[in-house]
Amino acid sequence: MxxxxxxKLRGKIEVVNKTWHEPRLLTVTANSxxxxxxxxxxxxxxxxDSLPIEGFAATILRQSSDQPSELSARGENLYIxxxxxxxxxxxxxxxxNPIGNSISSLYRRESNHNTVLLTERCxxxxxxCSQPPKDVDDSWIMDDAFELINLIPMxxxxxxxxxxEPTLYGSRFIxxxxxxxxxxxxxxxxxxxxxxxxxxxxxxxxxxxVAHPDLMIGIPxxxxxxxxxDYIVQAQGAFDETIRGILNLKRFGQKVEIRIVIHRETxxxxxxxxxxxxxxxxxxxxVALMGLEITGFTRANLGLLxxxxxxxxxxxxxxxxxxxxxxxxxxxxxxxLCTINADVLPNYRRSISDWKNEYIDKCNSCSRKAExxxxxxxxxxxxxxxxxxxFH
Amino acid sequence: MTFTLQxxxxxxxxxxxxxxxxxxxxxxxxxxxxxxNNYVVDITFTGKEKSEEGIQSTLSRLKNEVLxxxxxxxxxxxxxxxxxxILAYAFSRTGLIANEAxxxxxxx
Amino acid sequence: MGRMSKFQPMTFYNRxxxxxxxxxxxxxxxxxxxxxxxxxxxxxxxxxxxxxxxEDVHAFANHNLPSTSATYINLRARHFLTDAHSKMAPDLLxxxxxxxxxxxxxxxxxxxxxxxxxxxxxxxxxxxSRQSEDKDSFDMTIDQAxxxxxxxxxxxxxxxxxxxxxxxxxxxxxxxxxxxxxxxxFNAENSDSQKNLGFVIATNLAVINxxxxxxxxxxxxxxxxxxxxxxxxxxxxxxxxxxxSYQRAxxxxxxxxxxxxxxxxxxxxxxxxxxxxQVEAIIDEYVENNFNGIFLxxxxxxxxxxxxxxxxxxxxxxxxxFYVKGLDYIIELNRQGIxxxxxxxxxxxxxxxxxxxxxYVDLMSPAxxxxxxxxxxxxxxxxxxDEARMLAEMGDKKFKxxxxxxxxxxxxxxxxxxxxxxxxxxxxxxxxCTDCAFEPYCxxxxxxxxxxxxxxxxxxxxxxxxxxxxxxxxxxxxxxESDKFVRTLFLRWAN
Numbered sequence: 001m002x003x004x005x006x007x008k009l010r011g012k013i014e015v016v017n018k019t020w021h022e023p024r025l026l027t028v029t030a031n032s033x034x035x036x037x038x039x040x041x042x043x044x045x046x047x048x049d050s051l052p053i054e055g056f057a058a059t060i061l062r063q064s065s066d067q068p069s070e071l072s073a074r075g076e077n078l079y080i081x082x083x084x085x086x087x088x089x090x091x092x093x094x095x096x097n098p099i100g101n102s103i104s105s106l107y108r109r110e111s112n113h114n115t116v117l118l119t120e121r122c123x124x125x126x127x128x129c130s131q132p133p134k135d136v137d138d139s140w141i142m143d144d145a146f147e148l149i150n151l152i153p154m155x156x157x158x159x160x161x162x163x164x165e166p167t168l169y170g171s172r173f174i175x176x177x178x179x180x181x182x183x184x185x186x187x188x189x190x191x192x193x194x195x196x197x198x199x200x201x202x203x204x205x206x207x208x209x210v211a212h213p214d215l216m217i218g219i220p221x222x223x224x225x226x227x228x229x230d231y232i233v234q235a236q237g238a239f240d241e242t243i244r245g246i247l248n249l250k251r252f253g254q255k256v257e258i259r260i261v262i263h264r265e266t267x268x269x270x271x272x273x274x275x276x277x278x279x280x281x282x283x284x285x286x287v288a289l290m291g292l293e294i295t296g297f298t299r300a301n302l303g304l305l306x307x308x309x310x311x312x313x314x315x316x317x318x319x320x321x322x323x324x325x326x327x328x329x330x331x332x333x334x335x336x337l338c339t340i341n342a343d344v345l346p347n348y349r350r351s352i353s354d355w356k357n358e359y360i361d362k363c364n365s366c367s368r369k370a371e372x373x374x375x376x377x378x379x380x381x382x383x384x385x386x387x388x389x390x391f392h
Numbered sequence: 393m394t395f396t397l398q399x400x401x402x403x404x405x406x407x408x409x410x411x412x413x414x415x416x417x418x419x420x421x422x423x424x425x426x427x428x429n430n431y432v433v434d435i436t437f438t439g440k441e442k443s444e445e446g447i448q449s450t451l452s453r454l455k456n457e458v459l460x461x462x463x464x465x466x467x468x469x470x471x472x473x474x475x476x477x478i479l480a481y482a483f484s485r486t487g488l489i490a491n492e493a494x495x496x497x498x499x500x
Numbered sequence: 501m502g503r504m505s506k507f508q509p510m511t512f513y514n515r516x517x518x519x520x521x522x523x524x525x526x527x528x529x530x531x532x533x534x535x536x537x538x539x540x541x542x543x544x545x546x547x548x549x550x551x552x553x554x555e556d557v558h559a560f561a562n563h564n565l566p567s568t569s570a571t572y573i574n575l576r577a578r579h580f581l582t583d584a585h586s587k588m589a590p591d592l593l594x595x596x597x598x599x600x601x602x603x604x605x606x607x608x609x610x611x612x613x614x615x616x617x618x619x620x621x622x623x624x625x626x627x628x629s630r631q632s633e634d635k636d637s638f639d640m641t642i643d644q645a646x647x648x649x650x651x652x653x654x655x656x657x658x659x660x661x662x663x664x665x666x667x668x669x670x671x672x673x674x675x676x677x678x679x680x681x682x683x684x685x686f687n688a689e690n691s692d693s694q695k696n697l698g699f700v701i702a703t704n705l706a707v708i709n710x711x712x713x714x715x716x717x718x719x720x721x722x723x724x725x726x727x728x729x730x731x732x733x734x735x736x737x738x739x740x741x742x743x744x745s746y747q748r749a750x751x752x753x754x755x756x757x758x759x760x761x762x763x764x765x766x767x768x769x770x771x772x773x774x775x776x777x778q779v780e781a782i783i784d785e786y787v788e789n790n791f792n793g794i795f796l797x798x799x800x801x802x803x804x805x806x807x808x809x810x811x812x813x814x815x816x817x818x819x820x821x822f823y824v825k826g827l828d829y830i831i832e833l834n835r836q837g838i839x840x841x842x843x844x845x846x847x848x849x850x851x852x853x854x855x856x857x858x859x860y861v862d863l864m865s866p867a868x869x870x871x872x873x874x875x876x877x878x879x880x881x882x883x884x885x886d887e888a889r890m891l892a893e894m895g896d897k898k899f900k901x902x903x904x905x906x907x908x909x910x911x912x913x914x915x916x917x918x919x920x921x922x923x924x925x926x927x928x929x930x931x932x933c934t935d936c937a938f939e940p941y942c943x944x945x946x947x948x949x950x951x952x953x954x955x956x957x958x959x960x961x962x963x964x965x966x967x968x969x970x971x972x973x974x975x976x977x978x979x980x981e982s983d984k985f986v987r988t989l990f991l992r993w994a995n
């Protein structure tokens with residue numbers, strides 16, 4: 001009961017009685033009677049007081065106050081999790097790392113949209129990046145991704161890929177797309193990318209050849225002004241590469257979504273940017289206008305970026321109106337109902353992901369709470385509109 | 393009564409002057425000759441209007457007409473490539489444009 | 501941890517070659533024309549406009565515009581210049597230009613069949629002679645209709661619209677039925693070049709009945725009728741025996757809508773001397789009768805208008821006053837929440853605000869004569885446009901391209917006069933038009949200019965076509981610049 005809060009997807013935990021010493025991807029099951037032949041690929045999810053069951057690759061034990069030493073005879077490969085991991089459920093896929101003593105949730109069956117991180121490297125350095133880039137060789141993440149795809153159930157409706165910049169893997173990225181198409185032929189995909197890699201015609205063509213039936217690339221364009229866009233992504237020449245990438249992707253039949261994060265540096269030309277899209281990129285499949293998420297670099301740059309949605313509601317209305325006039329599919333995310341004008345309602349979406357929504361105390365008396373997307377937990381914690389007003 | 397106008401041959405083409413005279417041939421008759429680097433037009437007024445004002449007005453019309461025809465010629469020449477391109481594109485799917493192979497010979 | 505978390509300011513990304521803000525820039529092709537005493541309208545090669553102060557435009561052209569100025573940033577974003585910070589403009593402009601011109605190769609989309617010259621009305625402004633009901637020599641024959649249909653289907657356009665006009669077209673309804681059925685049969689038999697067929701009947705609705713409407717419903721035919729304004733104005737403009745043109749039109753509209761649906765019945769008004777001081781009443785009439793828009797048309801200087809000295813009463817400025825007042829009134833209606841649009845403005849706005857070609861014959865360059873629309877007359881003669889037909893009725897057959905039973909498709913569309921008219925009137929090759937910022941929104945109208953000035957091109961300073969259109973272009977742009985509501989409204993109209 002109670003509202004969903006920010007989930008802890010990965011962290012350090014106690015690991016006891018290890019018999020294997022390399023990271024493994026395993027499917028979670030709560031079924032202690034799982035046929036023997038399947039147990040090696042599964043990790044059993046149990047309460048601490050349950051009887052130990054044999055044959056599973058590992059066991060995740062939900063925390064109690066007992067000391068780990070009491071588990072010395074309880075069985076092998078025990079991964080002890082606290083309340084933070086109460087969300088874990090049957091059908092999830094986790095990465096268990098006995099070397100680093102950690103657990104990561106890679107796929108949650110309950111989620112209506114899972115996103116797979118492919119790398120933390122990036123060739124942009126956005127002022128508001130929610131996943132600050134790291135310049136390390138993390139290609140092991142890509143290796144894991146291939147394996148993860150094998151474990152994800154075929155009836156999964158949708159799957160996302162992001163980073164960092166996924167296309168930095170070049171042809172390996174294309175292979176991954178082909179692999180997903182083969183393993184999950186009816187799953188719709190979205191990939192978040194800065195699009196710059198697709199300035200290379202051959203790379204775009206290669207993705208086109210995969211001929212995925214339902215794949216959309218989500219690419220940020222932060223301004224119609226190349227200088228402003230380059231500034232926001234902190235990379236000289238990024239605008240041209242991104243636009244060229246979008247054009248190439250469309251040439252080869254690929255669906256493209258344009259994403260714009262709304263903050264003080266994009267606001268001065270938000271309407272012109274939408275007009276630019278309408279005049280030059282009218283063939284894009286979707287435009288997403290997004291509220292600021294107060295994580296990563298956004299927190300460091302908050303003084304530069306923060307704008308109260310209540311103050312920019314008219315600009316948002318105008319921007320949406322431009323896109324609607326040209327018949328471009330447009331959605332507005334990450335805003336609260338009381339911070340937008342009514343004319344934006346047809347384009348308003350409750351949320352992107354189901355697990356990030358929270359509300360503040362004021363919202364308890366709001367008559368439209370159920371239709372409202374609420375806040376990111378980061379917004380609740382750090383910064384949100386000063387003009388949140390419940391509807392009556 | 394004859395009036396004479398001179399047009400600098402560096403700027404105006406003979407053809408433009410001819411066309412202009414022709415267009416106003418309902419009210420005047422022009423005889424064109426070339427002297428040094430100028431076109432000379434001897435004008436006889438044949439129209440009904442014989443007043444000083446009327447004649448000046450007709451002369452102005454002629455001057456404007458020469459200018460107009462001159463500009464048409466220059467601009468038409470300058471814009472020929474893009475005009476041909478667009479007209480060819482407009483007719484491109486009608487089946488009315490001759491094949492490259494059967495159109496004007498290579499050396500025409 | 502990799503790169504230091506150091507963020508650069510915007511000026512870092514706006515550096516020129518010597519680390520100074522003013523960067524070199526190159527001009528991309530553009531034209532400019534005066535909007536008013538202090539501003540120019542600039543248009544780029546793809547027909548997108550930008551309004552700027554005269555000083556800014558001069559500075560821009562002289563390479564003195566600082567790269568930090570708002571105008572500079574707009575000029576770069578709208579593809580009037582390139583500089584070191586972006587080289588995307590040429591490719592994007594090429595795509596837009598290609599899109600703008602795409603429809604040209606579709607060629608003739610509108611095919612007008614004048615199925616009869618007979619009509620029981622005697623409208624003074626009518627483009628065709630009045631003929632009484634019993635003159636059967638003024639009906640198109642079946643042979644002519646078949647030949648005309650074959651010519652129409654020969655068009656490379658995927659979308660073919662067959663429009664039936666007259667006289668009063670319904671007086672020869674049998675032939676209309678024949679042509680519709682034949683057209684569909686032809687289409688079904690030619691599966692490799694299937695067309696999307698659209699049918700329109702232009703009628704005064706005085707003789708509409710259930711049988712006709714049933715046929716229209718069965719074959720998805722839409723109705724276009726005349727409604728000149730309130731009852732007195734309409735009846736004065738459109739006399740018929742019984743003096744009941746208005747009542748019949750209104751009843752006919754209701755009846756047609758009941759059978760076909762509201763969106764299948766449209767109306768056109770014709771502007772006369774009597775209309776000029778009643779624009780709001782005319783618009784009210786359309787609003788009251790549940791139309792979602794009106795086309796405020798200029799009076800065309802052909803046919804009966806000249807014969808009955810009607811035309812003298814009309815001049816450009818008075819019509820412009822009429823138009824602007826009407827447009828302002830319509831904008832007011834929209835401000836009050838009534839969705840109603842002016843169709844001529846909407847057509848122009850499509851050209852101004854999108855790369856889509858609305859395919860409006862009178863505003864096309866190359867001219868829309870034959871390339872956009874063509875007329876098959878009741879006597880089998882083929883005319884390059886409706887205007888060309890009207891000119892012929894006045895005795896000037898310059899733009900008669902041939903005869904459906906005597907000339908082939910090649911002979912008709914390669915007619916010397918036609919080709920000469922297309923080439924000579926090409927707007928970008930014509931003095932004044934070639935430099936005009938509004939040329940992307942305008943068109944060549946060689947038939948009008950031939951009729952008025954005896955010249956396919958016309959002298960644009962003297963041309964009413966030019967004066968009228970330029971005034972409208974400036975008015976639309978100025979309105980959008982000064983009023984956000986209008987800009988938002990016009991954006992919707994444009995799409």
